Amino acid sequence: MAEAGPLPLDVPAPACGLFEGGWYRLQARLHGVSAAGLRLCLLVEDAGPPCADEACVSLPPVRADARVQALVRLRMDTHALRLGIPGHADAGVRAQVRLRRIGKRRALAAMLADLARQAGLGAALYLALGVAWRLRRGLRAAGDWAYAQYRQRLGAPPDPYAGWLLARALDPHAQPAARARRLAALPARPRVSILLPVYAPPLDWLRACLDSVRAQIYPDWELCIADDASPAPQVRALIEDYCRRDGRIRAVYRARNGHIAAASNDALALARGEWVALLDHDDLLAPQALLEMVRAAQAHPHWRMLYSDEDKLDADGRRCDPYFKPDFDGTLLLGQNCIGHLAMYRADLLREVGGFAPDVDGSQDWDLALRCIERLQHDEIGHVPQVLYHWRAHAGSSAADPAAKDYATTAARRAVQRHLERTGQMARAEILAPGRVRIHRALPSPLPRVSLIVPTRDRVDLLRPCVEGLLHATDYPALEVLVVDNGSVEAQTRDYLAAIARDARVRVLCFDAPFNYSAINNFAARQASGSVLGLINNDIQVIAPGWLREMVAEALRPEVGAVGALLLYPDGRIQHAGVLLGIGGVAAHPWCGHPADSDGQMGRLRLAQELSAVTGACLVVRREAFDAVGGLDAALPVAFNDVDLCLRLRAAGYRNVWTPHARLVHAESATRGPDTDPHNLARLRREADFMRRRWGVLLDDDPAYNPNLSLDGEAFALATSPRPRARGEWMVLGGQIELPPSAG
Known part of the structure; x- marks a missing residue:
């Protein structure tokens, strides 16, 4: 050694x-x-x-x-x-x-x-x-x-x-004295009404739930209990005992069982607080839960709805299976209830939407979140990246097994479909798996023309299957393929380019300059006839015909900028599943090398979602959005130009979407080769330095990547300590983000 x-x-x-x-x-x-x-x-x-x-x-x-x-x-x-x-x-x-x-x-x-x-x-x-x-x-x-x-x-x-929890428990910020100081520093202490629908829980679990409320560091709460005609008299006796012991606890007892939405509405009728929080009768609040939620709400007075991270309690009471969530993601919310617990709403908002809907029992919280976001701006929805809620995972619970309550998934599909209809989205919700929904978005008629830009230099062995797949294995007819030849010298390549140019859907453009991915694509985009642009590497292979329909349907949403796909290695492992910022210094591809059927964090690999960036190896964007931010930056000739484009789209107010429902094969820059020789490494470092100068601390605060997750090494590993949030804002409305001058 x-x-x-x-x-x-x-x-x-x-x-x-x-x-x-x-x-x-x-x-x-x-x-x-x-x-x-x-x-x-x-x-x-x-x-x-x-x-x-x-x-x-x-x-x-x-x-x-x-x-x-x-x-x-x-x-x-x-x-x-x-x-x-x-x-x-x-x-x-x-x-x-x-x-x-x-x-x-x-x-x-x-x-x-x-x-x-x-x-x-x-x-x-x-x-x-x-x-x-x-x-x-x-x-x-x-x-x-x-x-x-x-x-x-x-x-x-x-x-x-378990090790992460131990480290958090030893953190001085988590000590009682520090929490007491944060409580004393609050400028105001609004009342929080906690809604607790109850039906026939094990008494020990209900007692633990009630005790977790009484143990709150933040004292200005009221607990509004609605017992939904629990058959065992001991349940009512236990609730009445807690009401006598603590005047902040009030209860109503239903004469007939009406299920969870009806009971929740009865609890809401008792609420007198400015804020309303939701709690299930067998779950627990962390002692600091209300304190941290109120602190966050006061730090962001425009928030009207906020949610925290969460974990589960196993059969032995051990904490496990944490969900460190992204900041608010409306696309992901259509696929799963990523709001979950702990959720806290302004009371006037809940009354404005009419409380809980009675015909979506089992997914009533998901439905409530969907109806609330319809009345809110994106920046009125906040995320508190702390684990403040503990689900109890037990036999028969959806926390332990999402398939245990099939009716809940059926209700979720119904809730999502109604949201789509209320918001005028031409789309169909389909059950993908327990607790997961897929959205099929309709395309307009006639279809918008899509210009697919394919830079290449020789390597006809890669180009041929790429172009053949685009032309003959893609079921989107309104397309043109712009093959941009960047200095091919091999006779077989020239012969192939001449042959495909005879197809009316293909144009071969010549770019006679040193390789610069950004400049090549900008050059082709200026000559494209489509209202939608697609950036396609010459080593992309089509494996399913519907990929472009899926990506274009997402790209046509007016709020969406770039759309990315799930790209696989030729051996079937994941190669690209979107881009996360900050890992490796600038950005990295999560789940790289994992099996294609991996679920990812809490099933997110199976669901369309918003990410700060997607790879330019297969990227679709509306021309108007591409032009609005000036296209790709030629100061980034090889690496990070796609990330930079996506960040400028996001700064301009667009949201970038990644979808796993568009799958292709990518041979990982086979034409250009790996970045292992000294010249390429030096160029890579220059481009990374450029990104750091341009985007600074925003690279370390990806809204799609929780600050409790590590930037050091493997994606979605737990961070040693939470990262501070960046001071900048991603959404720049009515202003311009300061960028250093471009090299071209």
Whole structure:
């Protein structure tokens, strides 16, 4: 092993100075502190614009003997590797590390041995059988599947959320004295009415729920209980006991069971507060819940509706399964109830919309949120990025199993469909899965013309399947394909370009200048005839005919700027699922390398949603929006130009949308090649510096990416500590965002 050094630690390179892509056996020994259970990762320092999960390879937890041993795969050649702890620049840990290259068969044997030792013989047998089944599709496919399973089993500590909660409990900000100071500093203390519909809960759970309200640090609340004719008399007796003990608790008792919406309306009728919060009879509020919600509401006096993050309580009362939510996302809300709990509304807003609808029981909160946002501006809806609500996950609850209440999903589809109709959207809501809805948006007639711009230079082996897919495997007839030739020299390429130019839907344009992705696309956009533009890499392959219909339908929404797709590697793994800001310094692609059927965080990989940026490898945008922000910036010739375009669209008031319902294959910049030679690395650093100068702290405050999630390494890992929110505003209305001068 190499001599011990402090983490992060450079991994000694081979004599040739290059770690070639392939399989490696990593062994490390840690010194200095109790290292057992620490999570390490192998950082790929020069991987180009980072695919987050490939740029930070998670390793198994450090063993009790302070050692870690793992198999890692490098997808491409790299000059620099570092061993580190995500979120820690200096953890006081020293390490010795050895990285040894091995072949494919030895890699498979190492995976089996590691799984047998750390996860049991059953896990190893499952892996062996799965590999045997997939070998008929080739060794590469079997190896990809095996490595994904291996990383899933061994690449993360047993319960990262438990460690995160411990760190939060020790935070001085969470101590009673600090919370008391925040309470005393409030300029006003409005009353919060908590609505609690009750029907036949286990008494212990109801008692715990009521106790969590009485334990609130913020004292100016009232609890409005509506018992929905619970059959057991002990329920009423318990409620009456709490009413006697605390004058802030009031109750009404229904004579007949009317279900949750009716009971919630009865509770709302009791409310006398300026704000109304929603609580279920078997769940718990965090002690600081109302304090933090009121503080946030007073810091943003224009908010009329706000919501927090949440987690669950398992059967043993342990907190688990957190949902660190994005800031308000109206597109995602059509697919899932991402408002959830804790939700707090201005009381006048709830009365304005008529309270809870009686025919959507099971999804009444989702329906309420949809009806409220119809009366609000985007900036009147706030998000408090703290876990303030604990769902109880138990047998029969939707928190434990979304399929447990099929009627709730049916009601959700009905609620979403009505919202679409009320807001004049020509679209159809379809049940996608329990608790998830897909929106099918209608296209106008006649269809708007779409101009697909395909820059290329030679590599007819890539261009041919790309163009053939656009012309013959895409079921959108109103399109033109602009192939922009940037200096092709091969005879077969010129012959192919001449052949496709005979198709009336194709125009071949010549761009006789050094490669500049931004300038090439701007050049073609000026000559395009379509009202919708599509930026398409020449290594894109169509695998399903409806992809362009899906993207154009989203792009035609007047509030939408750029629309991105789900792009897969040729082996079927995820390559692009949108772009998150801040990871790797500027931006990265989450879920890169994961199986195509992954759900992602709380099912978001299955749902259309708003993201700050999407990849330019397959991007659709209305020409008017593209022109409004000046197109792509030629000062960014290769990297980050798509991210910059999306951020300028967002600053102009548009929202960028990513949809998983448009799937294509992308060979990942096969024409240009990887960013591993010194010239490309220097150019990449210049472009990253440009983005930092232009966008500054906004890159570290992506509204689609919760500040409790890490920017250091793997996307959606928990951050060591929450990031401060940026002082700037994303939505710039009636003004201009200051940008440095462009280079062209």
